[in-house]
Amino acid sequence: MTKRYLGLSLTFLVMFALATVSSGSAAALQATAAPTMPAITKQIKIALIAPSAKNDLAWTQSMYDALVAVQKEAGGKDKLDFTVSENLYQVPDAAAAMRDYATQGYDIVIAHGTQYGASMFDVAKDFSDVSFAWGTATDTGAGQGLKNVFAYEARAEEGGYVNGVMASLLTKSGIVGVVGPVEAGDAKLYIDGFEQGVKSTGKLKDGGYKKIYTNNFGDTALAAQAAQTLISQGADVLTGSAQQVPGAITEIQKVKGYWFGTQSDQTGNWPDTVVSSQVYDWSNVVKQIIALRLSGTKGGKAFSISLKDGGEKIVFNPKITIPDAVKQAAQSATNDIESGKVVVVGNPSLATPAPTGTPAG
Secondary structure (H helix, E strand, C coil): CEEEECCCCCCCHHHHCCCCECCCCEECEEECCCCCCCCCCCCEEEEEECCCCCCCCCHHHHHHHHHHHHHHHHCCCCCEEEEEECCCCCHHHHHHHHHHHHHCCCCEEEECCHHHHHHHHHHHHHCCCCEEEEECCCECCHHHCCCCEEEEEECHHHHHHHHHHHHHHHCCCCCEEEEECCCCHHHHHHHHHHHHHHHHCCCCCCCCEEEEECCCCCCHHHHHHHHHHHHHCCCCEEEECCCCHHHHHHHHHHCCCEEEEEECCCCCCCCCCEEEEEEECCHHHHHHHHHHHHHCCCCCCEEEECCCCCCEEEEECCCCCCCHHHHHHHHHHHHHHHHCCCCCCCCHHHCCCCCCCCCCC
């Protein structure tokens, strides 16, 4: 378990307190605020449980980077200390780590994966003084009587739509492909939004949108095979999600095609291939969880990030020359989403969590 660090605001809470649990066990999603850092008089300890490496250029890195940023803003390890348990793709191992951290007296345990939900709820029942958080999800465990669980969700379909618009305008073959992991959570939201964006321009050939799910979050070899299949069918632009994607990006790089990323910034590692990445910034979510914890609220709130609140950002690769018309189309799509003119199909409250035991590596 590698030690790392983290931080948040109290006075901001009243203004930005999230809606309480709605019907069923899902809490009403609240757009993230931008809280200031509180004065922390006693060190806060946070544990991050993750299915892949903290530098996976995807899902886990998005949360790890947020924790690093918040820790720095808080004033260092003396104020906010965090520990990361990486590569816990086996749910029983993750559950054991959650219980271990709770036993050690950690204030907040983040179970960063939808496959962890059922196990996290079981652990949370035994440690009512510990706050737990998981994503991407909206269920705070209220239906099970829990009051110490937070949930967080990305409006991944929004950036997916913007990437899809650009992909459809950049393909020369008229064929765009998707390498999906498990059809659940933010991966499904992103891919559904990407499909809507691609089809909104009417630029593809008939049957020019192709999609393969590997049913695995972290197997880069399976992702490479899926990419090879899509390329053999004529795709010259690809996208995909989760920590499996390096395998797929490498394949599209070989044929000098384009890739559109999500979750973390993938532009720098494949400078001639990745056009843009939708980047998750969980910093404000982390800050609000800490602020609520400091104010005495241990759970029961669900958070979301989006293009409008800045929790999702489209990061362009400066080494790829993107035609002005494509950039303008991306900006127009972003503006239309933020204004509500375009409603993207994804619905975070309906996103299916990955089942326990879903292969992640």
